[in-house]
Structure formats: structure tokens, C-alpha cells
Amino acid sequence: MPNDQKISELISKSLSATLTNDQQRTIDEKIAASQQSRNYAKLSKMINDSLSDVGKRSRDGDTSVAPGLSADAALRMKQSIRLEAARSSQFGITVTGAAFHDSAISSTHAMIQQLPISSHADERSLKSRFTLTRELGKGGLGTVWLARDERLLRSVALKEMNADAAEHPRAWERFRREAEITGRLEHPNIVPLYQFGTDETTGQPFYAMRFVGKRTLVDAIEEYHDKKIAGEDVTMDLHRLLTAFIGVCQAIAYAHSRGVIHRDLKPENVALDNFGQVIVLDWGLAKVNDGNETEGHMSGVPLSADSSFTKTMAGEVIGTPLYMAPEQAAGQLDKVDSRTDVYGLGAILFAMLTASAPHQNSSVQEGNAVPIAQLLKQISGGATPRPRDYMSGIPADLEAICVKAMQFKPHSRYQSAAEVADAVQQWMAGRSERRQKYSNSRSEARELRTAMMSAVRDLERNVRFMSSLPPIQGIVNSIAGRRDDEQSVLRSHLSVIFSGLLKTNCDFCAVSFAKADGSKFQELVRIERPIDDVSNVRSIPASRLVSGNLTSCMKKALAGKPDEVFVALSSECPDPTTASWGKSPTPLLAATVPVFDDETEEPFGFVRIEASLERLIENEIRGRFHAINRLYVLDNDCKVLMQLDSSGSRVKANDGQSMSSIAASWDSVVPMLKLEGEFVDNQDHAFYATRIDLVPGRYSLALGLCLAEKQTK
Amino acid sequence: MDNSNENAGLSSSDLKNSGSSANPEVWVDEYGDYLYRYAFSRLRDTNAAEEVVQETFLAGIRYRERFTGEGAERAWLLGILKRKIVDHVRMRNRYDRDGKSDDSNDPSSQLFNQQGNWKNGAFAVTPDDQLESQEVWEVVRGCLSHIPAGQADVFVLSVMEEMDTDQICKELNITPANLWVRLHRARLALAKCVGTKWFAEQEVSQNA
Incomplete structure (x- = not known):
């Protein structure tokens, strides 16, 4: 006979599913014999019936199941309904960015007629809605204005198509597509589109989106490196930059899930506000990649059309070869996929770490700018740029993430933007843990130094x-x-x-x-x-x-x-x-x-x-260190006196060998030890060394602690 | 959760309202209480219930053109509401799962001894058959808010909303095994809670 617990499971099951005859018999027998089981079955049934009954009664409109809506809530709801209804009746059903998502894009034409815009120099205003304040920027395709939304009393960014571009039929398609793609991508890290319309006089299209300010990742990167050069503590700045970077990765991962590839990732296209909000801008070069729900509306423009268009809009497209992936530089548009954006993410990370664009070095030769065609050729055939060639002191693991994202062959890169975000997140999490461990080991080493001297x-x-x-x-x-x-x-x-x-x-x-x-x-x-x-x-x-x-x-x-x-x-x-x-x-x-x-x-x-x-050191060292991977005690000539592994056991293999022959980086540690008495690895938190002056002025030991798995070289 | 097939319990007043979508503002007066009661009995939280009702109205405006006018407007809105309730539960579930695992909230240890048999007094009191259904519901509703939300939610979706196992698993992205565990734990915890409360109330009324 199963125990009570098993019976209770069967009773529960009997209320949501059909039992076998055997199971039913078992329950019946048990219930007949056990008062508690009987009570449980009865209570459970009662609760089940009660819930089921209330479920039905609430559907039928029984007012006794719960109190009604409070007067406050009813008022609030009426207000929001009024607002929403007003907006939707004004512009039909396609008003906000969300409208692109909800409704058929084919209604764009209807909307264009409903949204007249007048055009009179810089003081123009859309009759019903927008006043242009000032120009924010101008690209090959369009001009972005800061504008005032008179109806909702807020600033917006308004992009309108340039007159010269408007002569090109492809530009119309591109502009419309850009708006459609942006409108379709609803994500906290992607600029939200408010409205799409057409200027009444010129007939040129425009769209309004959230005004996200003028600060971009470029400014944040510059600030970080300026502080770093000035010797300030930039730990938090790097943390903030990386957090923003993860936001970009997430926006791109979302776009990829909607079949959209950005293709123009660079720090200039990432806006930042002072409250940590990160917004990916400029989806003007975006490509719709696959045939899921986006196909009907967005891939109306064949990809080949893009390439012909890029020729005429050369300024816009090759404005950014400095961040370009090799397959893009080679013009192999068929090979451009989400991993091209992974390269772009790597390029942004590159810029964060080095304050330079990845192809900066290739773009200049003997002090002169390299012609674009030559630069593109170099990028399409060249090796992956390495951050360390631009700047020293970059955390090795972070550099490795960057290099992996920017591999020449797409299949060697991270396979998705989410993977890049994960890798950086892991690095950030690991870093704080590593930093804690490092700080602990550093204290332990200092205690050893004191103990040795007192010995x-x-x-x-x-x-x-x-x-x-x-x-x-x-x-x-x-x-x-x-x-x-x-x-x-x-x-x-x-x-x-x-x-x-x-x-x-x-x-x-x-x-x-x-x-x-x-x-x-x-x-x-x-x-x-x-x-x-x-x-x-x-x-x-x-x-x-x-x-x-x-x-x-x-x-x-x-x-x-x-x-x-x-x-x-x-x-x-x-x-x-x-x-x-x-x-x-x-x-x-x-x-x-x-x-x-x-x-x-x-x-x-x-x-x-x-x-x-040796014994004196062994006595003092025993049980003192935790969480180290390797410990070296070196004599006055930096030869290994003693070496312990992570379990604290002696390893004699390298005894008597010079430390330089074991770790190439040791030579860079020695001057710090002589000068400061200790070497602190603030970047990777992987290695720590301190000097122990056993006989001051005549004989010193050096203590080296490796914390990371691998020795940093 | 199809919004067009929600015709259970239509009254003549529903049919009268059919096609009155011209002025969504009257929705609050017409259906506010109804939708709110429905939502509240499922979500057990004033704010959450208000939120899903408001979302329902706003979605109703956006999708107004999809309302064909066939069937009742109330039933159409209820269809949207049901969808919003499931969405809300999913969000709450995801958030809750990040915080504390419902799997760790097992009432079994309070009810069974090491041999898996009832502890003394686990269910000592025999429930009264004569209880008014409204009385039972008051106690059950109180108890629902005392058990972990992840357990209460699947129980409500399963019993009140009559969603089947596959649907719940898909919506909440959980395995059938996990669903069964949650349902069983919800039943155990609810029975325990209801039994205890009932017993306490009986004591009080006897002493009074």
C-alpha cells in the first residue's frame, strides 16, 4: 500500500486528470481507512469546486465574487482611453511607432495624406503637430531636425528626406524602409518611432522619433580614456561603458530576432543619456534578412537594389569603413548576416578599449589618408586588428572577447549578439569576484611579508x-x-x-x-x-x-x-x-x-x-593562502626557491630556475618590485608580487602569486 | 485564448451592447466592474487587475477594427482580458522565478513524517458539508494569497481558467512535470491553509 504522501499525490491528480482503475481503487481503499486522507480529499475537492465555481460565476458577471472597480481607477482608465482614442481617431490607426508593429504597413499611403507638413525655411511647422527647431545633423539620405511636438508638448527628432536624394527613386524606398524597420523594432534600446508622414509642399517623406540628446558612445569613450590618461580611477567608467555595450548587444540581438541586421554599428550610432539609457540609432543601412513576418512589408526592395543605391549614396555607406566587417568591405552582400553585426559589436568594444576605430591604423599610411578603395581592400583581406596594437594595459580576457567577435571568418566569431553580451557580462561578474580574491591574496601576501620579517x-x-x-x-x-x-x-x-x-x-x-x-x-x-x-x-x-x-x-x-x-x-x-x-x-x-x-x-x-x-618560509606560508593558482618564492637573484600549487603542495620542478624563464612577463615586474616593493595587476587581477626585505639592503625575497588559470604573458 | 470565441454566459444586456464600440469611453462604465472582478479573482492583486483591465481597453481601441460586431462586445473584451491575464502571469512568473524558486516551497515537510505518512493533526478536522459556497470562496481567496504566487497562478489557470496542461506549460515555459509538482503543492498548501482557517473560525464561533 503506498504511503499517505503518494496517496495525496493521487488525490491531487484525480482532480485535474483521469486516474486508472487501479489508482482509483487505491485511493478509495485508503480513503475508507484513513480519516486524514479522507479529510484531505474532501478539502481539496471543496477548494477545487469553489475555484471552478467562482471561475464560472465571474464569467457570468456574478458581482459577489469580488468588489468592483474603484472610482479612482475608473477615472484613470477613462482618461487614458480618451487620450488613446483621440490619438487614434486623429491619424487613423497608424499613429505611433507601435502602430507599425500592430497594423499593416500598407496603410502608410493613407497616412501620408493625413499628415501634411508645410515647408518654409527653418521655421516651418507641420500644421497639426511639429515645429522644427534646429538642424541636428545631415546625412546623404536625410536631415535630422530637433522639433517640437505641439500636441504632446515634447521635443522629438524629425528626419526628413533631402531634396537631392528625393530625386532618386531608390531613396524613397530606402527612406520608407528605414522608417518601417525602425518602427517595427520595439525595444528599450532602439530609438522609438512616433510617426511617419509626408511634407505637404515638397511631398517628401519624414518621420518623427524620440529625441535622445546629442551624447553618444563616442563622447563616453573619450571621457573614459581622458580620465584614464589623467590617472583617475576609471573602474566604474569602464563598468558603465560595458553596461551600455551590453545594452547595444541586446538591442541588436532583438533586431536579429526580427530578421533585421543593422550593418552600420559604430559608437556614433549609439546614443546615451545621463540616466543610463542606451539607444541604437540609424537603421538606414539595415537589411531585412529572412522571410518571417517581416518579409511581406520590408523585403519589397530587393537586395540588389541596395547595392546600386549605395553607389549613388556613397558618402553614407563608406562613411564608416573604419568599423566595417571584411565581408562588407569586400562587397559580398550575400555573405552579410547577423554575424556581420557581431563584428560591428566587436568593433564598438574595440573602440571602447582603445579609443580608436579598429581599422584606424590601416586608414593612414605614412601620414596620408589611404584611398577608400585601398582601405576597403585591406579590410576585406586583412588580419583581425588587435586592441593591444593600439593600446597597452587592456584586460586580456576582454581583449579576447573583442578579438573573437572580430574574427575574419564569420563562423569563427560569436554566433549571436546575445553570446557577445553573455561573454562581456561574464567577464564583468568574474572581474568583481577576481578583484575580491585578488585583494584577499594581496592582504595574505602582505601578512606573510610581516611574518617573515618578524621571524x-x-x-x-x-x-x-x-x-x-x-x-x-x-x-x-x-x-x-x-x-x-x-x-x-x-x-x-x-x-x-x-x-x-x-x-x-x-x-x-x-x-x-x-x-x-x-x-x-x-x-x-x-x-x-x-x-x-x-x-x-x-x-x-x-x-x-x-x-x-x-x-x-x-x-x-x-x-x-x-x-x-x-x-x-x-x-x-x-x-x-x-x-x-x-x-x-x-x-x-x-x-x-x-x-x-x-x-x-x-x-x-x-x-x-x-x-x-626554506623551512622558515614553509612554516610561515602554511595555510596562509587561499584561492591562489601558483605561488613562487624567489631568492635575491629571482631564482625559484619554492613553488606551491593551488593545493599548497610543493612543486620542485622549477627550483633554482630563473623566474624570467618561467614567466616572460616577469621582467616587467622586477622594476616595479625594486621601486615600489610590490607589483599590482589592476587590469587582469591575475598576478601579484611583493618584495620581502629579509636583510634590509642586502637580501630580499620576492613572492609571486598567480591567481588566474593561465599566466598572463 | 481566442478573443472571438468567448461567448459563454452571454446575457441579453451583452447582446444589446453588441456593436457599441463607437465610444470606448463608456466601456469603463459598462464593463469596468465586470472585467475587473474577473481579473481580480484570477490575479488576486488590485494593481495587477487594474493594469490588465486598462491594457484591455487600450488594446480594444487599437484593435477596434478587428471587432466584427458579431457577438457581444463584452465577450470580445473578455477575450482580450484573458490574454492580458496570461501575459501578466507569465511576467510575474518569470520575475518570481528569478527571485526565489517555487520548487523550494514544498509544504510536504509540514504535513508528512519521514515515512511519508500524515503527521498527527495534519488534516484532523472534517470539513463541514453544509458550507455556503461564498463562505468557502472567502477562505480560499485568503489562502490563495498565502501560498507562493508561482503555485497559486498555475492552480488558478488550471482550475479557474480551465486551461489545459499543454497550454499552461507553453505559456509559462515550464515542463509538465514542474506543472504537476506546482499544482500538487498548491493543493496541499491550500488544503492545509483552508483546513486550519476553518478550524480556527469554528473554534472562535464556538467560544463566542
Whole structure:
């Protein structure tokens, strides 16, 4: 027998669908046996019936199902109905941009007669509606005016066909098509068309659309780059530009879904207002691509007509080869499809990143403008322009999006405008996450720097403390013959203390006390950790203690004042006592402090601690870093001392290698490290480096963190 | 959702109004309450109901030429309204899905124990057969606004609007499996809510 839950599902199902006999029997049995199931079935049925009943009653006009319309709402509705009805009765059914969408375009002719426009110089006004204020711009096909809509008391942009263009029959088709296409595209990022009509006197067509101001993407790009050059923080400006770019992509994706290809994408054709609104303008070169619902109305003009027209309207068409896709430049109109706009989107992104048009470099040769025909030839056969050839410091991933969108072969590009938008959106989302991770890793690296420096201070403190131990002076006195204390007893005391120190500091390799005499030294006590058995600590018997010439480091330490610790790397002064460690590639960090005879106040010798730099780093680094892909610790010569992978495990493959041979970009990092102490990758947030001054002025480590998957080259 | 086939429940007054599209302004007085009640009982939200009714009127003006005059004007407008209601539900659904998933709102855990059997008292009270349909509706309407909109909406479209599974799935772009889950959860949650409310009201009236 199924459980109650299964039964409840069957009961639910029985109310919307027919059950099998078996299922019905199961329910019946269960309902007979279980009060709760019976209650649920009953309640569910009751609710179902109630809803179904109200559904019917509300259709029948039963007033008890809900309260009626409030008086306020009724008033509001009447007002909006009045407005809408007034508009529609004035101009028939084709008044607004939406009208192009809703109604048959074939009614355009009817409308033209209904919308007379008078033409008297610059002070003309459409009798019923528009007053021209000033000219905004003039193209080969038409002139755009700022105009006043007297009926709705608002500014509009009004485009009318130029008189000379009007002599060309194709221009009429083109103009009408432009209006139709624009009117048909209803999208928040596409300029909305209000009205299409004809001038009463000249008989030339015009259309009115929303006035979107004069600011375009060109201005925004210029502003961004000016700020960038001035060294201001442009993070938000780039973010805004990219957000606008995504708006453009979405408008184009929408147009593509309606079978319309823009074919003239460039920053000049994207208007921006101060409230983040992005509007794609100028659909004058747009092509209707396929045969869905647009076909009947828009592809009345065959494509071949376009090419003949472009010849006469050359100024307009080749006004923008700087952003043109190769297939367009080659005149292969049959190959122009939505991916041509993908190229155009890439070209806009290109302009955002570099402040230059993609074909800018090709358009100038030896300081002279290249003839258009030659430029078009270059574009149609040339390689994809790369943003980095125009400007450095462009985020690599963003550049990759741009380059992919602008591939020479359409099939290598993103296959849709939406894909371009997605890629940029992903980059933006990833960037903030990356930036957070980067900032975290940067803090972690700075903490490590502090910890490493304080580890060296600890080393100094320890060696100072060891030199102040009573057995040290005891041995000094004993050697000077001032006391009778058994030297071997004192030495064994000292050995015990030294051993204790070594046992508690696993990065320490040896602690020793030596006597210096002229240019020679003689070890008196030495405790060390065998290289092959780090858990062990051994005392060196007197017979094996080392003596020899003072090394330069020992001399420097002996020249110091009491308690003055001299820290040096083993590589600075090779030392016979560290012979057992000599084969290890790991440098040792030695802290030496002079010991004075308390009686004579003359230098007697020194105490020294040698620590393994590698272990010291390992101790400090453990568990400190999260979310890194690779970590490098480099020695003073920028050779790899230690390398950790993303899981924090040692990778020894590159130990001892120069960093330049591993990452080509390293050479550009070094000057920053020397100058600033750290290298911050603000563009890609992929690499961070900092300098750790272990022995200030003489020995520094460098720490390099790779955060991205790949090393940026 | 074809606007021309909505002839159920025509009254003589409907037929009288047939073809009176000359003055859309009278629509508000003539059909405002009717359309609003219809919309409100489906959408359960004053603003939403007003919005779809207004849109219906405006669309009515734009498409006036399509109204052939055959059949009632009220039924014609109702046809448009039904379309607008579905559009509204779709928008609300899409928005809601972005915010919180309805799939996570499963009332089962409150009703069933781990073995999948009723918890004690899940449906302890036997509903009263003698209830007035209006009384039931008042309680159901209250409960509809307490369950997740994504569940309530499919329930309303399915039961009140009598849309079939395929239609709902297509309009809301959801799978049939998801639709069944939502319907079942709506039924469970509604039954629970109605049962509880009813029980509480009974207690109150008994104590009074």
C-alpha cells in the first residue's frame, strides 16, 4: 500500500486528470481507512469546486465574487482611453511607432495624406503637430531636425528626406524602409518611432522619433580614456561603458530576432543619456534578412537594389569603413548576416578599449589618408586588428572577447549578439569576484611579508638570548683561567640549552658558540640538526668541532657592539662549519652575535644560529593562502626557491630556475618590485608580487602569486 | 485564448451592447466592474487587475477594427482580458522565478513524517458539508494569497481558467512535470491553509 504522501499525490491528480482503475481503487481503499486522507480529499475537492465555481460565476458577471472597480481607477482608465482614442481617431490607426508593429504597413499611403507638413525655411511647422527647431545633423539620405511636438508638448527628432536624394527613386524606398524597420523594432534600446508622414509642399517623406540628446558612445569613450590618461580611477567608467555595450548587444540581438541586421554599428550610432539609457540609432543601412513576418512589408526592395543605391549614396555607406566587417568591405552582400553585426559589436568594444576605430591604423599610411578603395581592400583581406596594437594595459580576457567577435571568418566569431553580451557580462561578474580574491591574496601576501620579517627578528632575539646565558661567561672565565669550573661541565650545560632551542624551532639547523683568536676561530659547542633527519638533534663531540679562518661574516659580527646581531645569508660568506649543509641548495640564514669577556671587555668569540630559509618560509606560508593558482618564492637573484600549487603542495620542478624563464612577463615586474616593493595587476587581477626585505639592503625575497588559470604573458 | 470565441454566459444586456464600440469611453462604465472582478479573482492583486483591465481597453481601441460586431462586445473584451491575464502571469512568473524558486516551497515537510505518512493533526478536522459556497470562496481567496504566487497562478489557470496542461506549460515555459509538482503543492498548501482557517473560525464561533 503506498504511503499517505503518494496517496495525496493521487488525490491531487484525480482532480485535474483521469486516474486508472487501479489508482482509483487505491485511493478509495485508503480513503475508507484513513480519516486524514479522507479529510484531505474532501478539502481539496471543496477548494477545487469553489475555484471552478467562482471561475464560472465571474464569467457570468456574478458581482459577489469580488468588489468592483474603484472610482479612482475608473477615472484613470477613462482618461487614458480618451487620450488613446483621440490619438487614434486623429491619424487613423497608424499613429505611433507601435502602430507599425500592430497594423499593416500598407496603410502608410493613407497616412501620408493625413499628415501634411508645410515647408518654409527653418521655421516651418507641420500644421497639426511639429515645429522644427534646429538642424541636428545631415546625412546623404536625410536631415535630422530637433522639433517640437505641439500636441504632446515634447521635443522629438524629425528626419526628413533631402531634396537631392528625393530625386532618386531608390531613396524613397530606402527612406520608407528605414522608417518601417525602425518602427517595427520595439525595444528599450532602439530609438522609438512616433510617426511617419509626408511634407505637404515638397511631398517628401519624414518621420518623427524620440529625441535622445546629442551624447553618444563616442563622447563616453573619450571621457573614459581622458580620465584614464589623467590617472583617475576609471573602474566604474569602464563598468558603465560595458553596461551600455551590453545594452547595444541586446538591442541588436532583438533586431536579429526580427530578421533585421543593422550593418552600420559604430559608437556614433549609439546614443546615451545621463540616466543610463542606451539607444541604437540609424537603421538606414539595415537589411531585412529572412522571410518571417517581416518579409511581406520590408523585403519589397530587393537586395540588389541596395547595392546600386549605395553607389549613388556613397558618402553614407563608406562613411564608416573604419568599423566595417571584411565581408562588407569586400562587397559580398550575400555573405552579410547577423554575424556581420557581431563584428560591428566587436568593433564598438574595440573602440571602447582603445579609443580608436579598429581599422584606424590601416586608414593612414605614412601620414596620408589611404584611398577608400585601398582601405576597403585591406579590410576585406586583412588580419583581425588587435586592441593591444593600439593600446597597452587592456584586460586580456576582454581583449579576447573583442578579438573573437572580430574574427575574419564569420563562423569563427560569436554566433549571436546575445553570446557577445553573455561573454562581456561574464567577464564583468568574474572581474568583481577576481578583484575580491585578488585583494584577499594581496592582504595574505602582505601578512606573510610581516611574518617573515618578524621571524628574522625572532632569530635575532634568540641568538642574543643564547649569548647571555651564564655558561657562556663561565666558559670564557674558565678558558681565561680565572675560575676552576670544569669546562666540560659548562659545555654540557650549554649543549643542553642549545639542544632545547633547536628542538623547539624546527627551522633552526644549528646553534654554536665559538672562540675567536686573531684571524682564526674555534668552535667550543655546536648542536646541529642532521640534514637527512630533521626530527633529530645532535651535539657535536669536541673531537669533531671545526676550526679555521674567520669568514667575512664572522669578522663583521665580531666587529659589532654587544648584543648587535649580524644577519647574513650563507651565500654571502661560504663557511666551513656548514659543510654538512653545503650540498643543500637551500640557503641558510645565519644570525651571529659577538660575545665579550665580561672581565676584560674584549671580544672573545660569537654565538650563532643558522636557520634553514626554506623551512622558515614553509612554516610561515602554511595555510596562509587561499584561492591562489601558483605561488613562487624567489631568492635575491629571482631564482625559484619554492613553488606551491593551488593545493599548497610543493612543486620542485622549477627550483633554482630563473623566474624570467618561467614567466616572460616577469621582467616587467622586477622594476616595479625594486621601486615600489610590490607589483599590482589592476587590469587582469591575475598576478601579484611583493618584495620581502629579509636583510634590509642586502637580501630580499620576492613572492609571486598567480591567481588566474593561465599566466598572463 | 481566442478573443472571438468567448461567448459563454452571454446575457441579453451583452447582446444589446453588441456593436457599441463607437465610444470606448463608456466601456469603463459598462464593463469596468465586470472585467475587473474577473481579473481580480484570477490575479488576486488590485494593481495587477487594474493594469490588465486598462491594457484591455487600450488594446480594444487599437484593435477596434478587428471587432466584427458579431457577438457581444463584452465577450470580445473578455477575450482580450484573458490574454492580458496570461501575459501578466507569465511576467510575474518569470520575475518570481528569478527571485526565489517555487520548487523550494514544498509544504510536504509540514504535513508528512519521514515515512511519508500524515503527521498527527495534519488534516484532523472534517470539513463541514453544509458550507455556503461564498463562505468557502472567502477562505480560499485568503489562502490563495498565502501560498507562493508561482503555485497559486498555475492552480488558478488550471482550475479557474480551465486551461489545459499543454497550454499552461507553453505559456509559462515550464515542463509538465514542474506543472504537476506546482499544482500538487498548491493543493496541499491550500488544503492545509483552508483546513486550519476553518478550524480556527469554528473554534472562535464556538467560544463566542
